[in-house]
Amino acid sequence: MSMKEKGMSWKLIPVMLTFFTMGFVDLVGIASNYIKADLNLTDSEANIFPSLVFFWFLIFSVPTGMLMNKIGRKKTVLLSLVVTFLSLLIPVFSDTYMVMLVSFSLLGIGNALMQTSLNPLLSNIVNGDKLASTLTFGQFIKAIASFLAPYIAMWGATMAIPSFGLGWRVLFPIYMVIAVVAVFLLGATSIYETKEEGKPSTFGECLALLGKPFILLCFIGIMCHVGIDVGTNTTAPKILMERLGMTLADAGFATSLYFICRTAGCFSGAFIMRKISPKSFFIFSVVLMLIAMVGLFLFHSLSIIYICIGLIGFGNSNVFSIIFSQALLYMPNKQNEVSGLMIMGLFGGTIFPLLMGIASDMMASQTGAVAILSIGVIYLLYLWRKLN
Structure with missing residues (x-):
């Protein structure tokens, strides 16, 4: 390994730790369930917490791209870590409804800042064909934090030291300490940032x-x-509940299976894309999802449905990294603005479930939801032809 490669490897450590802190946003799922129980909330009141995350992506992604032009990518990532730190500090002192709303709003804002700035910062360390695979490895690191959150919360609710008085909320100070470590490590790391040509873009020019x-x-x-x-x-x-009459407790394994296969896909994709082109791996991934959609339309067997869910998880695991890297490389002189636009696209996480719910109600079956998912997969199949 050359001295240059060794230097790059050391710089990747704080960046990958920051990818881990990016995964903190996924604690909102398990946390909203505990908050609902603690405060006796209705489903509508509890569901506000996950919705806040996607809302802030819509609002802050493009402005963050503009902010990077002024203060730089590394400073923007550090700012996102500070905002994340504050979001994790607040629940340590109180767990009222308004306090938790403020906490999760800050968590969403911090994550929007982080996702917009961290990916292009990585492009200053790794470039070319290796960018997609490294982004995928970052997503794998992020998934570890997502995995751990429910287990840490469960440990806090059942086994945490009583003097803490936090219960499941022990999750927040644990993740807060990691955020602080990420701030100091990244702050101490020297990363040369390429300057974008011309004057910074306005909001309208970004859009x-x-x-x-x-x-x-x-x-x-x-x-x-x-x-x-x-x-x-x-x-x-x-x-699973509709077709096989399973209880929610039993059917919930399907979500875990999806995350297991998605994480496995991120990990393997980081190495596979060092051997084959991202475009080739993209079509392989999309075909897996297309096969899964056909399976979900036609079959009612538990094992086949599980296989289909696993195929979607594995197939969808590398799509973000490949598309994101392609967009950055397409306009290397406008990476900050492009990053903001791509992260704003995460708002799709709000739109798709809404359309799926409408389609399912119209057909009185989850087949309607599968149809909406299939439209997304077919679009990705079309997009493959446009990739480089």
């Missing part, structure tokens, strides 16, 4: 980049990826 056909196609692709991700998590247990 105008959607007028570039390839950027628009990638933006919609990100919406489809996130829509399939959130939609599958929501619908998989419902399919």
